[in-house]
Amino acid sequence: HVYLDNAATTPMAPEVITEMTTQMQNDFGNASSTHWFGRQAHTVMDQSRLILANSINAKPNDIIITSGATESNNTALMQTAHTRQNLGKHIITTAIEHPSILRPLEALEAEGFRVTYLPVNDQGVIDLADFDAALDDDTILVTIMFGNNEVGSRMPIEAIGERLINHQAWFHTDATQAYGLLDIDVQAMHIDMLSVSAHKINGPKQIGFLYRGPKIYFPSFIRGGEQEMKRRAGTESVVQVAGFAKAVSLITPEVKAERQARYFAFKQQLMARLNAADIEFAVNGSLNPDNLNHVFNLWFKGISTYALQTNLDLAGFAISGGSACTAGSLEPSHVLTAMFGEASPRIGESIRTSFGHETTAEQIDAYADALIRIINRIKTKANA
Ligand code: PMP
Numbered sequence: 097h098v099y100l101d102n103a104a105t106t107p108m109a110p111e112v113i114t115e116m117t118t119q120m121q122n123d124f125g126n127a128s129s130t131h132w133f134g135r136q137a138h139t140v141m142d143q144s145r146l147i148l149a150n151s152i153n154a155k156p157n158d159i160i161i162t163s164g165a166t167e168s169n170n171t172a173l174m175q176t177a178h179t180r181q182n183l184g185k186h187i188i189t190t191a192i193e194h195p196s197i198l199r200p201l202e203a204l205e206a207e208g209f210r211v212t213y214l215p216v217n218d219q220g221v222i223d224l225a226d227f228d229a230a231l232d233d234d235t236i237l238v239t240i241m242f243g244n245n246e247v248g249s250r251m252p253i254e255a256i257g258e259r260l261i262n263h264q265a266w267f268h269t270d271a272t273q274a275y276g277l278l279d280i281d282v283q284a285m286h287i288d289m290l291s292v293s294a295h296k297i298n299g300p301k302q303i304g305f306l307y308r309g310p311k312i313y314f315p316s317f318i319r320g321g322e323q324e325m326k327r328r329a330g331t332e333s334v335v336q337v338a339g340f341a342k343a344v345s346l347i348t349p350e351v352k353a354e355r356q357a358r359y360f361a362f363k364q365q366l367m368a369r370l371n372a373a374d375i376e377f378a379v380n381g382s383l384n385p386d387n388l389n390h391v392f393n394l395w396f397k398g399i400s401t402y403a404l405q406t407n408l409d410l411a412g413f414a415i416s417g418g419s420a421c422t423a424g425s426l427e428p429s430h431v432l433t434a435m436f437g438e439a440s441p442r443i444g445e446s447i448r449t450s451f452g453h454e455t456t457a458e459q460i461d462a463y464a465d466a467l468i469r470i471i472n473r474i475k476t477k478a479n480a
Contacts, residue, residue, distance in 0.1 A: 097412045098459050102296075102452030103245050103273060103391050104416055108339070109298040109453070115342040116300065119335045127332045128323060137334045144341035148305055151344050152290060153281040160306045160327045161337055165272040166196040167317070168291035168306035169239075171328075172268045173200040175314035176237045176289075177209055183264060184234035190214045190222055190251070191434035193241055197270055198430075201239075210234070218435050219382040220249030227256060235265045242274035242290075246418045246431040246448055247381035248391030250274070257286030266312060272296055272304075273388050276347045277355060288312055294336070298453060299343030303336040359389035359451045362460050366392070366449070369464035375471055380432060380446055392449045393418055393432075395442045399474055404447050404467075407474075411466040418448035 099107070108116075119140065125133030127141050142156070149156040162168045177187065189201060191213045201211050212230040214222045222240070231238075238260060243250045253269055260267045268289035271280055276297035282290055289312060293304040308327070320329030363383065370377055380393040396404065401417045408415055418429050432443045449463070 097414065098463060099414050100449045100451065100455065100459070100463060101414045101416050102455070103448065103450035105295045105301065106298045106452050107454065108300060109343055109346055111346060112299055112339045112342045116335050116339040119338045123334060125334075127334055128321070137332070140334050140338050141332055144337045147341040147345050151275075151280075151347075152307060153283050154307050154309070157325060158307055158309055160308060160324050161332065162304050162306050162328060163302050164295070164304040165194075165270060165291045165293035168293075168304055169194070169196040169268075169270055170200050171306055171317035172289045172291065172308075173197065173204065173237070173239060175317050176266055176268070176312075177204050177207075179314040180236040180266075181209075184236040186210045186212070186232060186234040187237045187239065188212045188214065188227065188230050188235060188265075189239045190216060190241065192216055192220060192244055192246070192249075192431040193239070194245060194270060194272070197239055197241070214240075216249070216434050219384075220244050220247040220380075220431065220435050221382075222251060224252060224255055224259075227259070231259070231263065231265070233264075235263070237268065238265050239268040239270070242269045242271040242280070243278065243388040243391075244381075244431060245273045245391065246429060247393045247435070248273075248388040249381050250278070250384070250387050253287070254285050261286055273391070276344070277352055277388055277390060278386075279349065279352065282307055282309060294340035294343055297343050297347060300336050300339045303333065303340050305340075355453065356385070356389050359455075360385050362451050362455065362457070363389065363392050365457060365460050366464055369461070370468065373464075373468040373472075375468055378442075380435065380442060390451045392451070393446055394449070395446045396471060397441065397445060398478070399445055399471055401444055401447055403474055404470065407470045408447075408466060411470065413463050413466055416448045416450070418446060 123136045125137040127137040145156045145159050149159045205211050214226050216222055240251050242253055266288040269287055270291045272293050275292045288309045290307040295301040316327050318329045376397050378395045380395055405417050428443045436442050
């Protein structure tokens, strides 16, 4: 079986597994305990936090360990809104955010907050003119994803950060898909809050962080003990944190550049094979090399997502329909809907292929073979 669904999750790196195994066997102490066992665990937390902070040019004390990007997003949105509602009740976001942004915002709308969902073009990118028109004195929070998980588009994060330098609104970005692939500098980019998950970068699941910069103040979302500098209660999972930090330490700037280039080459390779076989397809998004190149979303006209996905699975290739799949029926993608309109045939005829560290050119060739075979078979049947 070939795994091409790395935007959903990634396998743990062998070094991460070794690190976590060692950790499990040695340091079981509670990081808050003052005895030797506690101090050992606390040291691992400190060392790990430093690695995480350095990865985005932040200070260790501005890194709050969470159970993943979902919790980081919920914390950033709910706590900012509730803490700052006296300053305004307006929030700006995009139409193509992850559900862990959209569902909390819906809850806030039900409480009386006003949310602007910026539209995107057919490349999956917002228009800064729309952003400028939406920003007003009532805006307390801007949350715009760094890059999109279904089509790989990259948002103009630097331009938004710059626009908010002298504005009261706090700037949050969900960097779950961009982290470990693109360079992120929270200071240079004027980012106030940033969410990340470890399992997208070959680390363990249910662990991530929320960066909250020096100007951010709000109470802990999870209330209880005084862990994480009183910003996130609950006994620290030192094993998970050590694995997360190990995964981050494996990703040097050179590794990021190599991955971006290799994933971009995979796209060219796959397209060349499809073209040579006269397969009709279109890219959902753009082929901008500065995008999140691990995500490749393709439309195969006249071929249903469901048929492609199930046949590829039978042939041993794991890809995604690009949206949640419930009991065999595909939920239409809100991302493709925002890009092409709800009447577009692309919505039910597209698949997301996502590359990872382990993906090879040989796998892409075998995948192209399977795709071509399956599409030709479906077409022959349709014409019979
Ligand atoms: N944001 C984005 C853009 C994502 O792709 C994901 C994972 N699909 C999340 C947030 C949520 O991450 P987690 O499930 O690890 O909390």
